[in-house]
Amino acid sequence: MNLRIVIGLTSCAALIALPLFFGGYAIRLATLTIMWVGLATCWNLLSGYARYIDFGSVVYFGIGSYIAFLVMARLEQSFWVALILAAVASGLIALAIGIPTLRLKGAYFAIATFAFAEALKQVALEWDNLTGMSLLGGSHGATFPINTSSAFFYYVFLALTAGILTITILTERSAFGYALKAIAQDEDAAEGVGVNTARAKAQAYAISASFLGMYGATESYWLTYITPSSVFDVHITIQMVIMTLLGGMGTVLGPAVGAAFLYLVSEMLWARFLYVYMAMVGLIIIGVILFMPQGIVGSLRGGFPKPHKEA
Amino acid sequence: MAPLLEVRKVTCRFGALEALADVDFQLREGEILGIIGPNGAGKTTLFNVITGSIRPSAGEVIFQGRKITGERPYRICRLGIARTSQIARPFPGLTVRENVLIAAAYGKGLSLDRARSEAGEILTSVGLGAVADLTPTAISPASRRRLELARALATGPRALLLDENMAGLTSGEIGEMLGLLNGLRERGISMVVVEHIIKAVMGISDRIIVLDHGHKIAEGRPHEVAADPQVVVAYLGRRYA
Numbered sequence: 038m039n040l041r042i043v044i045g046l047t048s049c050a051a052l053i054a055l056p057l058f059f060g061g062y063a064i065r066l067a068t069l070t071i072m073w074v075g076l077a078t079c080w081n082l083l084s085g086y087a088r089y090i091d092f093g094s095v096v097y098f099g100i101g102s103y104i105a106f107l108v109m110a111r112l113e114q115s116f117w118v119a120l121i122l123a124a125v126a127s128g129l130i131a132l133a134i135g136i137p138t139l140r141l142k143g144a145y146f147a148i149a150t151f152a153f154a155e156a157l158k159q160v161a162l163e164w165d166n167l168t169g170m171s172l173l174g175g176s177h178g179a180t181f182p183i184n185t186s187s188a189f190f191y192y193v194f195l196a197l198t199a200g201i202l203t204i205t206i207l208t209e210r211s212a213f214g215y216a217l218k219a220i221a222q223d224e225d226a227a228e229g230v231g232v233n234t235a236r237a238k239a240q241a242y243a244i245s246a247s248f249l250g251m252y253g254a255t256e257s258y259w260l261t262y263i264t265p266s267s268v269f270d271v272h273i274t275i276q277m278v279i280m281t282l283l284g285g286m287g288t289v290l291g292p293a294v295g296a297a298f299l300y301l302v303s304e305m306l307w308a309r310f311l312y313v314y315m316a317m318v319g320l321i322i323i324g325v326i327l328f329m330p331q332g333i334v335g336s337l338r339g340g341f342p343k344p345h346k347e348a
Numbered sequence: 349m350a351p352l353l354e355v356r357k358v359t360c361r362f363g364a365l366e367a368l369a370d371v372d373f374q375l376r377e378g379e380i381l382g383i384i385g386p387n388g389a390g391k392t393t394l395f396n397v398i399t400g401s402i403r404p405s406a407g408e409v410i411f412q413g414r415k416i417t418g419e420r421p422y423r424i425c426r427l428g429i430a431r432t433s434q435i436a437r438p439f440p441g442l443t444v445r446e447n448v449l450i451a452a453a454y455g456k457g458l459s460l461d462r463a464r465s466e467a468g469e470i471l472t473s474v475g476l477g478a479v480a481d482l483t484p485t486a487i488s489p490a491s492r493r494r495l496e497l498a499r500a501l502a503t504g505p506r507a508l509l510l511d512e513n514m515a516g517l518t519s520g521e522i523g524e525m526l527g528l529l530n531g532l533r534e535r536g537i538s539m540v541v542v543e544h545i546i547k548a549v550m551g552i553s554d555r556i557i558v559l560d561h562g563h564k565i566a567e568g569r570p571h572e573v574a575a576d577p578q579v580v581v582a583y584l585g586r587r588y589a
């Protein structure tokens with residue numbers, strides 16, 4: 038336990054000090070790794086713990102991106118106002134969408150969330166055409182005010198990721214975490230012992246959506262230019278899913294490990310094997326899933342069969 | 349005194365099948381009510397209606413003077429009705445203790461720390477103290493039945509519905525379970541006991557009702573019911589003929 042605290046504090050200090058010593062590519066790499074760790078951790082909260090497979094998580098990333106664009110470029114407010122509004126709007130939309138769709142089970146929930154994300158992408162693409170406004174920029178995209186400080190974005194992402202990881206740790210230690218796990222295993226039995234399952238699922242969904250909204254807002258401001266296809270891209274969802282599966286669903290560290298692993302491996306391979314790196318990434322994913330079906334963290338921790346004692 | 353739980357003219361149809369037809373009964377404070385009836389009589393369906401997991405086609409359920417039909421199952425649990433399932437349904441990925449803890453935390457509204465100690469006490473009281481930190485898959489079927497009971501008890505029920513909680517137990521284990529249930533009655537928990545093991549249910553119940561094809565065909569003290577010719581034909585007949 039003490040060792041864990043020491044390791045934890047040391048890595049926090051190292052992460053905070055990182056921009057003082059590195060710049061350029063290294064800081065960019067670190068920023069993106071931290072972002073993906075956070076995105077996968079968001080996905081894990083509902084989909085990993087309660088096993089409601091969300092296949093449209095990117096929708097809140099996209100909503101956050103466009104809220105930030107409206108607040109910063111159209112209303113000329115600060116990034117912090119944009120960040121808060123992105124969180125609030127994403128969370129509220131998630132409640133409105135989640136309360137009906139979280140009644141769906143299994144593949145139906147996955148399909149409903151996927152469809153919602155695709156639909157919203159179309160709305161963002163066609164909004165200006167349909168309404169005759171020039172608000173979102175449609176497929177021409179939308180441009181943010183420029184901020185060139187790479188340390189700024191590094192620290193914002195670091196804070197967001199620290200936030201969602203802390204929430205996950207607290208969840209794991211609370212009755213709420215048990216409720217989500219019970220929902221994953223037998224939802225009717227969970228309801229039967231007093232768990233308000235609809236509420237627990239909606240809470241997890243809305244918390245993760247708020248964070249996804251903030252990630253979208255921050256990344257879009259960082260990139261300065263977005264289109265509906267870039268911020269509602271289904272590949273962002275797929276990455277979150279694969280990273281979480283690789284690391285281990287329903288664990289605190291699994292998505293973080295999976296995200297860091299997949300992102301860094303992809304970066305390394307991409308630089309060296311431009312043409313075949315996707316195939317190599319695919320092979321690595323298949324290998325991990327075959328040999329570590331519980332994910333990297335899950336297999337290291339609980340992969341060994343537990344002793345079966347008849348009582 | 350008003351009954352603790354009252355089922356009024358409950359009818360439950362699945363398509364053309366009438367699983368329950370105009371069923372009425374009352375559970376009084378401190379009472380153990382036995383329900384017997386052949387397979388498919390509607391016993392489990394009746395429990396599903398009471399706990400809110402199935403909405404009846406007609407009729408209502410009153411608990412402590414208040415209509416609970418249409419309420420969500422978690423609400424009904426928190427109001428004070430708990431059940432065990434015919435097929436034990438523990439959360440397989442949680443330990444035995446965590447299975448009970450979650451019921452105490454949510455069903456009874458305890459803080460996590462208090463729920464943990466409550467779970468420990470309940471597990472000891474049903475004789476599962478030694479296996480509290482194993483997973484439900486690692487304990488014997490008889491222990492899983494007790495876990496089902498422990499989890500229901502942890503929600504702090506006033507009325508406990510037991511669905512064939514003694515099926516598959518040895519006669520020694522049945523004796524122990526009956527002892528546990530008598531202890532619960534002394535603590536003021538009223539029970540509805542669905543059971544195929546006639547001797548056990550006759551011995552422990554204050555009153556018995558008999559269901560057959562969704563109809564209540566008899567009600568009374570155990571010896572009266574056992575002597576009822578309709579019951580003998582419908583149910584006991586096959587064994588007592």
Ligand SMILES: Nc1ncnc2c1ncn2[C@@H]1O[C@H](COP(=O)(O)OP(=O)(O)OP(=O)(O)O)[C@@H](O)[C@H]1O
Nearest residue numbers: 362365367385386387388389390391392393394434
């Ligand atoms: N959800 C459902 N949908 C359709 N039919 C159902 C459903 N639940 C129960 N039934 C039918 O209703 C009838 C009553 O079933 P129920 O499970 O209540 O009987 P039971 O008295 O508990 O029987 P057993 O002693 O075998 O447990 C059966 O014919 C069953 O097939």
Ligand SMILES: [Mg+2]
Nearest residue numbers: 391392393434
């Ligand atoms: Mg049954």
